[in-house]
Structure formats: C-alpha cells, structure tokens
Amino acid sequence: MSTYLEGHLAPVPDEIDAADLPVTGELPEELTGRYFRNGPNPKPGVDPGSWFTGDGMIHGVRLREGRAEWYRNRWVRTSKFTHDAPYVTDRGIDLAATQANTSVVHHAGRILALIELGLPYEMTPELGTVGPCDFGGRLTTGMTAHPKELDGELHFFGYGVMPPYLTYHRLDTAGELVESRQVEVPGPTMMHDFAVTEHYVVWLDLPVVFDMERVGHGMPFRWSDAYGARLGVMDRSGSTRWFDVDPCYVFHVGNAREDAQGRVVLDGVRYSRSAFDEIWKVVGGTDDPSPRAGAAVLHRWTLDPTTGAVKEEQLDDRTVEFPTFNEDHLGRGSRYLYAVTDGEVVKYDTERGGCTVTPVGGRAGEAVFVPRAGGHAEDDGWLMSIVDDRLLVHEATDLHEVASVRLPRRVPAGFHGNWIAD
Numbered sequence: 001m002s003t004y005l006e007g008h009l010a011p012v013p014d015e016i017d018a019a020d021l022p023v024t025g026e027l028p029e030e031l032t033g034r035y036f037r038n039g040p041n042p043k044p045g046v047d048p049g050s051w052f053t054g055d056g057m058i059h060g061v062r063l064r065e066g067r068a069e070w071y072r073n074r075w076v077r078t079s080k081f082t083h084d085a086p087y088v089t090d091r092g093i094d095l096a097a098t099q100a101n102t103s104v105v106h107h108a109g110r111i112l113a114l115i116e117l118g119l120p121y122e123m124t125p126e127l128g129t130v131g132p133c134d135f136g137g138r139l140t141t142g143m144t145a146h147p148k149e150l151d152g153e154l155h156f157f158g159y160g161v162m163p164p165y166l167t168y169h170r171l172d173t174a175g176e177l178v179e180s181r182q183v184e185v186p187g188p189t190m191m192h193d194f195a196v197t198e199h200y201v202v203w204l205d206l207p208v209v210f211d212m213e214r215v216g217h218g219m220p221f222r223w224s225d226a227y228g229a230r231l232g233v234m235d236r237s238g239s240t241r242w243f244d245v246d247p248c249y250v251f252h253v254g255n256a257r258e259d260a261q262g263r264v265v266l267d268g269v270r271y272s273r274s275a276f277d278e279i280w281k282v283v284g285g286t287d288d289p290s291p292r293a294g295a296a297v298l299h300r301w302t303l304d305p306t307t308g309a310v311k312e313e314q315l316d317d318r319t320v321e322f323p324t325f326n327e328d329h330l331g332r333g334s335r336y337l338y339a340v341t342d343g344e345v346v347k348y349d350t351e352r353g354g355c356t357v358t359p360v361g362g363r364a365g366e367a368v369f370v371p372r373a374g375g376h377a378e379d380d381g382w383l384m385s386i387v388d389d390r391l392l393v394h395e396a397t398d399l400h401e402v403a404s405v406r407l408p409r410r411v412p413a414g415f416h417g418n419w420i421a422d
Contacts, residue, residue, distance in 0.1 A: 039414015
C-alpha cells in the first residue's frame, strides 16, 4: 500500500455524524460558529497516485455558547467524485472535474471548498455540496486555495498548465468578480500561494513546473533548475517588477507588508532543493512519510520596488509549515506568526525575535487564529486546530490549552481550515 494511504494520512471510509461531543476544559462562549478543515480523502479502494490528489473531504465541528454540538465529515461532491469525470478532455480542461481538497473559505455569504487547479465548490453550513462556482461565468481559470481578503475584497489567482499561465482576479465585497488580469510568466509554474499588501500583489514564480510526461504518474510537477526563481511585486495598475532570488520553493506565506521605506516585506516557509525533493517523495508515496522533510524554515524577503534591491534572511532553523496570523492585519504587517512542527505549535515574534513552543500530544494540524471580539492586542484570541481525534483551542497569547473537544474518530492529516463565526 502507498505510504500516503497509511498511518496518520490514512483516509476514513465513510461519512458520519456525532452530537454532543465531550469537552475537556472550557470552550469560550464567544466561539459560536463552525470550524471546517479540508483535506484529501480518497474513496475506499481508490489509490489516487499521490497524497495531494485524493478526493476532498471537509471535517466540521459546530460550537455554540460553550458546547460542541456536532461533528460531521462530508466529501465534496465534485464531478470527479460523483461521475469520475476526467480533468483533461478532448475539448480542453474541465475545471469542475477537480478534488476541491485543499482549503475552505467564507466570503460574501458563500462557503467555498478550494483547490488550485479547478473551480471552487460552494458548500452549505451543514457541509452539503451546492456545486461548482464560476461567479456567473466570469471565472475561466482555476482558483488558488489561498485567496486573501483585504478591506472586504477577495484577491486570488489561477495558474494554468497551458497559457494563460497566471491570471489575477478580484471579488468585490458583494462577491462579484470585478477584475481579471493576465500576468506574464515564462511557463507553467506551480504557484500555490501569494501575498497582498495595501498597494501590491506579491507573486512567487519559482522552479517547480508542470511536466506533461508525468501526467498519470502521480504529481505532474518537477523541480527545474533552468526555470529560475523570482518574486514579483505588482502594483494595482498591473505593472510588475521582478526580483531574482536564490532558488527555492514556497508552499505557504505568512503575512506581507510595506515598511516605512516603501519596501515589501514577505515572510514565508522556504524549501531548499533538497527539502523540496524530500517532501515531494512523501507526497508521491515513494518515501516513508516521517517528519524529516529537510530544512523547510521561516524566511524573510525584503523587496524594494524603487531600486530593485532584494534582501533574503532566515528567521529560524526549525522545520515548520502552515504559517498563520491574525488576518485582521493582513497586508499591513503583523508582529506574531504561528506555525506547526511535528507535535508542536510555534508562536513567532517577528519584531523582537524569538518564539514560544507548546506540545499538542499528536500530529499538529494548522493552527487557525480566531480574534477575540473587542480585543485590542494583535494576539488577543485563540488558535484552533485538529490534532488526530481532537479539536484543540489554545490561547494565542501564551499558547496554553483552553479546551479539547473529543471527536468521534481520527481525522486524517490534511491541509487548511477556517473558523466561520455565526
């Protein structure tokens, strides 16, 4: 059996419901809403060829006024899931034939399950699948799993394996697609994430590219030394200045901001070539999925759109992933950044340096920051994450555990979650 179908990655075989979940500690009454976490979960007996390509399944926990009312898990019923529809047909790419397995977000009244090479799928608050969403026919590319909401508008992009290779999009506060703009890049790079600031969009044009010869043999992307590595700073008129950087890959960024000198400062988790090769073996099931993916470390790039100067610096030497922060500060700078490593949640102070670490007693899932209503400090709130068969709530200030919700089953390791308040 492939390693991505075993152990903490092993899929669950069915959909279940459970009510009145046991709670250890005390859930804050303010946490009234739903925590949803997306991830790959192929149907029983199906080997998808890699961890990244399993059918999307969302695990949800409903909290209300100090109680954990229910848990449920549901596959996202895409056309690929229900009809085994092919992604590539003789008429081109079917953007609805996707797994929708990477993240779940809420914007303008819609709950969207996302994956970067397909359309978003709208879900109900009870995790029923409404269907693919192309925003009235205006969206003709895929949609990144990492859109950014700034001042009520949702910025996102789609990358393609055929031209156009990169397209920027923007939804207004009502959820209407009001802008789409092609961005020139040399080829079909795998761009998983990006960043926005008050005046710029930051692109990650890095040396992992689509390879047609690998289609049907796991993940059809590979490292290419010939492609090069650069970051792009695009202003709101669409003009982009590119900055050559040391070769690397970045799955996930933290926050980005403009400093007092007008430079763009970007934090993210940087993979060296060797670190990327190791994690890619794990994803494809050709290596044991143990926590040794090399030096995937917190890194900072400072980009000067005026002079073209770029500064690169490593901020820590521990292996981390899934950086999160208080998204009320998105694009305008934040002092604190949260990440996870094997069995731990880490809180970084990116202004003064240093970090706080707390063990979580299992494989740490992404820690999502939920701000406390009326809170004044940036870190006044909670972190929510699924760890094996528990939903954990930590105080974001000092990382002490507030409550643990016992789930009725183990939740497979997955990708990204979100808190949707009532």
